[in-house]
Amino acid sequence: MSDYPRPLPVPDPTTLPYWESVKAHAMRIQRCNDTGKFFFYPRGVSPFTLSKNISWEPVSGSGTLYTYTIVHRHYHPGFASEIPYVVALVELDEGVRIMADLVDVEPDPQKIKIGSRVEVVYDDVTEEVTLPRFRLAGS
Amino acid sequence: MSLFAGKVAIVGVAESDQIGKVPDKPAIMLHAEAAKNALDEAGLTHDDVDALFTAGPLPLELGEYLGINPKYADGSNVGGSSFVIHLHHAALALASGRCEVALITHGESGRSRVGMFWPDTFPDSVLGQFEAPYGLMDPVGSYAMAAARHMYQYGTTKEQLAEIAVATRKWAALNPKAYMKDPITIDDVLNSRMISWPFNLLDCCLVTDAGGAVVMTTAERARDCKTTPVTILGIGEAYSHALISQMADLTTFVARDSGKRAFEMAGVSHDEIDLAMIYDSFTYTVLVSLEDLGFCAKGEGGAFVSGQRTAPGGDFPMNTNGGGLSYNHPGMYGMFAILEGVRQLRGDYADQGIRQVPNCDIALVHGTGWNLSSAGTAILARM
Numbered sequence: 454m455s456d457y458p459r460p461l462p463v464p465d466p467t468t469l470p471y472w473e474s475v476k477a478h479a480m481r482i483q484r485c486n487d488t489g490k491f492f493f494y495p496r497g498v499s500p501f502t503l504s505k506n507i508s509w510e511p512v513s514g515s516g517t518l519y520t521y522t523i524v525h526r527h528y529h530p531g532f533a534s535e536i537p538y539v540v541a542l543v544e545l546d547e548g549v550r551i552m553a554d555l556v557d558v559e560p561d562p563q564k565i566k567i568g569s570r571v572e573v574v575y576d577d578v579t580e581e582v583t584l585p586r587f588r589l590a591g592s
Numbered sequence: 593m594s595l596f597a598g599k600v601a602i603v604g605v606a607e608s609d610q611i612g613k614v615p616d617k618p619a620i621m622l623h624a625e626a627a628k629n630a631l632d633e634a635g636l637t638h639d640d641v642d643a644l645f646t647a648g649p650l651p652l653e654l655g656e657y658l659g660i661n662p663k664y665a666d667g668s669n670v671g672g673s674s675f676v677i678h679l680h681h682a683a684l685a686l687a688s689g690r691c692e693v694a695l696i697t698h699g700e701s702g703r704s705r706v707g708m709f710w711p712d713t714f715p716d717s718v719l720g721q722f723e724a725p726y727g728l729m730d731p732v733g734s735y736a737m738a739a740a741r742h743m744y745q746y747g748t749t750k751e752q753l754a755e756i757a758v759a760t761r762k763w764a765a766l767n768p769k770a771y772m773k774d775p776i777t778i779d780d781v782l783n784s785r786m787i788s789w790p791f792n793l794l795d796c797c798l799v800t801d802a803g804g805a806v807v808m809t810t811a812e813r814a815r816d817c818k819t820t821p822v823t824i825l826g827i828g829e830a831y832s833h834a835l836i837s838q839m840a841d842l843t844t845f846v847a848r849d850s851g852k853r854a855f856e857m858a859g860v861s862h863d864e865i866d867l868a869m870i871y872d873s874f875t876y877t878v879l880v881s882l883e884d885l886g887f888c889a890k891g892e893g894g895a896f897v898s899g900q901r902t903a904p905g906g907d908f909p910m911n912t913n914g915g916g917l918s919y920n921h922p923g924m925y926g927m928f929a930i931l932e933g934v935r936q937l938r939g940d941y942a943d944q945g946i947r948q949v950p951n952c953d954i955a956l957v958h959g960t961g962w963n964l965s966s967a968g969t970a971i972l973a974r975m
Contacts (some may be wrong), residue, residue, distance in 0.1 A: 460713075462721035472721075494722045494837075520744070520842055522736035523789035524729055532727040537786075539882060542837055552837040553725045562789055567744040580702045583727055 455579035459531035463581065467497040470509050476583040478575040480548060481509045493549035514573025514585070516545040521567070523560045543571055543587050557588045566588075594825055594857050599972065600686045601790070601975050604634030605931040606811045608699060608803030611920050612771050615658035615801070618707025620649055620657050622699030622803025622922075625966040627658060635818035636693060641807075643691035645682055645925065647674035648700060648709045658826050664691045664836045668830065671961025672871060672924035674698075675806070676968030678828045693702040695921055700804030700922035706801075722836060729788055732796055732874065734836035734963040736788040739876035741842040743790060745891070750790055752894030753875040754781035757794045757917055758902035760872060764914025766947040767906065768878065770931035772918045781875075793876045797916035797925065804927035806934075814840065816959075820938045821975040825860060828853025836963040843891075847884035847958060850967035855886070858971040860954060862887055865971070867936050868908065869929040869956040872915040879961055885958060909949045912936060926959030926968065937974050 455461075466474040471494075474481035484491050485499035485507040492499065499507055521541035527533050539555040558565060558573060572592035577583045606629030608614070608622040617625075623646065631637060643664035646654050650666035664682050668674060675698055682694035701708055713720050728734065742748050758778055764770035776794060784793040814821040815955070830849035833839050868887070872878045879893035888896040889909075902910035911917075913932040916925040933955040935941065941948035959968040 459727065460715060460720065460724040462725055463716035464721065465716050468721060492696075494718060505831050520737045520741040522733050522740060522791075524727060524733060525786040526729055527727060527802060528729045529727060535727065537789075538727065540726050540733060540737075542842075552726055552728065553836075554724050567741065581802075589853070591761075 456580050459558070460529060461579065468495040471495045472582070475575060475585050478586060479511060480514050480573060481511050481544070482547065483507050484510045491547040491549050493551055512545060512547055515590070516543045516571055518555070518565070518567055518569045518571050519544045519550060521555060521565060523562065539565065541587060553586050555588065556586045557592050562582070594859065596683045596687055596824040596827070597809055598823055598975060600683045600808055600973070601811060601823050601936050602806055602808050602820050603637065603814050603817040603821055604630035604807035605934045606630040606633055607931065611802035612770060612800050613703055614701070617701070617707065617801070619701040619709065620653065620707055622701065622801065623649070623654060623697040623929065624658055624803070625695050626699060626803035626805035627695055630807045631695070633819060634807045635816070636807060640693045641695045643682065643685055643694040643851065645678035645694060645696040647678070647698065650743055652678065652836045654697060672873065672926045673959030673961035673966045673968040674924060675927040675930060676957055676970050677966070678812055678827045678961035678966065679806070679808070679824065679970050680829055683824050683827065686808060686810055692813055693840040694808040695808040696808070696823035697803065698805070698924060698927040700924065701801045702799045702922035703801050723837065731963055732788045732791060733912060735874045735876055736791045737836060738842040738880070739790050740872070742880065743806040745843050746894070748879065748894040751778055751780060752898055753795055753879060754778040755897045755900065756872070756875040756878050756902065757781045759900050759906065760898070760911050760915045760917045762903045763912050764918035766944070767914045767919055770914040770919040771800055791874060795872045797921035798918070800922045802918050802920050802922040802928070804931055806927070806930055811975070822934045822937050823975040824970055826854040826856065826858025826971040826974050827969065828857065829852050829966070831966045833965055834962060839964060843880070844884055845880060845960070845967065847881050847911070847960065847967040847969065850863050850969040851885035851958070854969040854971050860971060864954050865956045866909070866952045867912065867933065867949045868910045869928060869933045869957045870910055871925055871958055872911055872962040873921070873925065873960065875917070880964070881958055881960060884957070904946045912949060926961070929959060930956045930970070933972055937972060
């Protein structure tokens, strides 16, 4: 057991390839082969067709900041020392949206512009788990 | 052609005995008290109820506690809009003869946390894997992200959001049951403690303990009830996602569909709405609902609510009980929007001056649930 103080994801069989990919610092997400469209979070079926004709595709982890909030009150004690911190929705270049925190940034709405380019940062929070986070591109 | 107008009636509405801070009662008892109070108001009894609708406890748990064995039940829980949606489901059951007296109940010990129903987030759930690790405060963080996108896309300002909180507090000052009654200014909202940017404390609803209940019946049975019956002219519901990351466009939500369905069934225009009861979990929830329900164009919600237009004396009476922002919000609020809509239509506040909306003939009650995920819209009138 690690002493990481915040909630950790526990993969299920349908999401495991995603969590393995971020642990390898090489994110892969799913694509529906019937429609050619990407989707996220990982699922056992395509949300476009319910088909299992799905492939795992490597992605760069680059995208655009769609929106964010700056959290000043925590709901879980593990986050108390982090306040204030930025939680964002990032639109990857493949068109899917992913929630993650925005790191290496001043938590100031004047300095964080929606529409900015962002890139993934892999954070090995325990021996077993890596969390993708994001930072402003070039920061 | 309305499925329900003149055929089904709301004949009783009530809160639990106390609302606000109720540390000595479990959530299920708040359901029970509200049920008794609403049945008493209608002139009906425990033994008349043959259908149960609730969100929170299972209908089995509710029926057992109340000692009611219904022949029709619905435990749909789609967030705070659930109770407006239950109006729809109960109306369908009544109109098709499946039941005669439908009881819709709600109760949450949101502040005192006595006997609550919600499970923890499991770490292998979708929420546990893809959102919980990042510390978004739920649900305020989701609504905050939606508001931030609306501000970016349409230039909506924090001052415009604050207008809603200030106007709603003015209505709360007229309601003896309201939790917060002291007047506030736009600066007070902007200077209150930051919770999750762009939301300050006064952009956010209360967290209280409360129960509420609605009794519905057929037109025939309504004749024997003690209250002025209120009927459903039109009603609609709609759903999209559960997680905010899965919402297609954070500046618009399914109120556009539930509202359209309700207006089409009712056959009334927006100009005919005398009172709008719009779920106010956050100031932004109101602004985006007004746009999506069609009271103004997309992006114009900020201008629509400016100048205290929704306050007492304004030309758009809204959330006249003081809303979830200032009257009561135990976790889900839709029930309490219904209670106020019905009371205004019946003229319950006729001797209370400005609190009674004059010539209140048609009321719109709108519920929003989860993370801008579900919507239920009802258009109500006296029978």
